[in-house]
Amino acid sequence: MGRIHASLSDGTVVTDVEAFRKLYEEVGLGWVYVVTMYEPVATMANAVYGVWAKYRMQITGRPPLEEIMASRKAAGECKDDKVCKM
Numbered sequence: 001m002g003r004i005h006a007s008l009s010d011g012t013v014v015t016d017v018e019a020f021r022k023l024y025e026e027v028g029l030g031w032v033y034v035v036t037m038y039e040p041v042a043t044m045a046n047a048v049y050g051v052w053a054k055y056r057m058q059i060t061g062r063p064p065l066e067e068i069m070a071s072r073k074a075a076g077e078c079k080d081d082k083v084c085k086m
Contacts, residue, residue, distance in 0.1 A: 003053050016053075017045045 006019035014022055021033040036045045057064060063071075072078050 003050070017042065017049050020049075 003015050004019045006014050006022055008014060008022065017033065017036050021030070021036055024030050024033050035041050052059070062068075069078075
């Protein structure tokens with residue numbers, strides 16, 4: 001949950017704001033993130049994303065991932081270990 005990852009068709013893995021940029025490009029909305037390609041905007045965007053990623057569960061009022069997984073397991077949603085792993 002610390003950061004977003006995306007796999008490109010060639011197998012390259014991109015992270016953080018670059019992952020969002022690539023995803024938005026694929027759906028025709030690349031203009032939304034185009035400014036993040038340039039320094040110092042790229043550095044600032046990644047720094048802001050890093051803080052957001054670290055604290056987004058708390059900021060949005062959601063419980064920690066461990067608690068979510070435990071409640072799903074208790075509710076019987078995780079019958080197969082392959083489905084509900086962290």
